[in-house]
Amino acid sequence: MRIKGNDGYSFSEFETDRSPLAVHSENYYEMDGGYPLWFGWSLHSICRNGWYFKHSNTTINSIEIPFSGCLQIIRNNNVHNLTPGMAMILPEGEENRLTTPDASLDKFAFGLKGSLAAPLIYSLFGDNLLISGIDPMAIQTFYNRISPLIKSGKRQNIPAMNGIGLELLFYLASHVNKMMPAELSKAVQILNYNSGRKIKISDVARECNFSSYQLNRLFFKYYNMSPKQYLMQQKLLKACALLKETGKQIKEIAADIGYSDMHIFSREFKKRYNVTPQKYRNHVVSTGKQRHR
Template identity: 30%
Template sequence: MAIENTPQRKELFDISADVICHSRSHCASWLPPEAETLPLWPEFVGRVTYRPGGYVAHDSYYLYAFELPLEGSLRIVERDTETRIDPGMVGIIHRGEDSRLFTSDADGCRKLAFGMRGVALGGIVAAAGLAGRIAVRLRNPERLIRLVLRLESLLGMRRVADIPAIAGLGMELLTELALSVTLPRDERLEQAVNLFAINVPNRISVSRIAASCHVSPATLGRLFRQEFGRSPQAYFRDLRMQTARGLLADPAMPVKHVAAQVGFSDVFSFSREFRKAEGISPREFRRRLSEARPERNPDDRLG
């Protein structure tokens, strides 16, 4: 993660005794070897105070990051879309995305943030209804904050015996976010969203999805445009590419296996569609992601 100053060279953070700078050396973070093969692992919790006019740049970020403003607001710019995140909300930075976090020139922001990785995290995020979402209004902000603070405490102690509890807290956090997501009111749309999520690895047409939901393709298109601002085809394509970005974060998975997991029968077709969506090839995306990943801290060893 790159930390930058504003063009006016304002300092990004207020650093004081009760504020933790948003850098890995000051966050509560831990990545034991056992965690690298788990379905999900909450790797860090950070406390940050931004000064007015500050911003942070994430380039091909290698984790899913979740931003919780406590005082003041954040603006997240991702894929040319700006979203305001207020207290009581969570902003989501999706793995592999480029994004920018801003505060206003008049007000700063105090926040909590936590980051997750995991070999199955992309699928879990999609199943939780969080795929493509940048903002979630929390049903119970106090509970989520308590979970994050508990996670911060366990990560700070770095005890091998706590690995199951830490992974469990990660699932609790995602469950709380999933329960906060406003599901589509139309049952046909909800069914279509679920069918798209479970059919990411399969070659399935929008007309077949529509038939399974007992609507015409035209009606399904209208429902998707009303809810998501895009066609079912675009929604499914974006869901596949988001899943692919998550899978490419695992350097041990061959690109041909990534292609198969997102519904492509050959690497060439997958690479062509990925380049259309991301502007670079899957291998170049993986290389940049690897370069953006920080080196392991020698203090992160077990024992």
């Protein structure tokens, strides 16, 4: 169902279809207290295909970060497809549209405003508002730290809230790189869309006109990990989404992300998250929150 209105936080016009939303947890602190820099908004949502959100003349700078799935952002008549490990900063005062081409998108977002927001963003990022090579779990940690402070609405939490927000900005700024080569972007898309299949890195390299050595070197440059490690990360992020959002058995989920042996999948999952898939699912069900991955 299409909805039009004004944001409660930024007071700007928006248009959206929220019916495909599965999870929507939004936190904002309404009063900025006259601060020149203000991190007062955070969001975690899981969206189905068909969801979109259109901002018009926003008065808040937002940071959009997919955790799993593809987030498509249209700004300045350009289409950007963000996958896990990427982020985009959307400056205030411009129109943009967010949607997803995937069956499911799990994303985080943060907002900042104030007279120092735009100058700080420009000094840290310049025109490089599309960022790659970040760790999705680090972003989740930032969300888990700042959201309770925002939600509390307590003025004594403002310094800590803004401190965490600045940490997030500097973390993202540390991952600003030169424009990613188009061939590497193609390799990333191939790995993302084949995360549920058995795929050889050498085949991906060949498809993108790289040697395996060149592809490996570029992944370390832009993502600080090998293509194999990146593919493993995408598989396990997809497994987290399936554990949260479906009632599939563990062996079915293992098969969905390319594991023929459930025990090997469980071992890799525990190695990364320090918990078994079943305990992870139990935690999600018992707490009713989809935040611990």
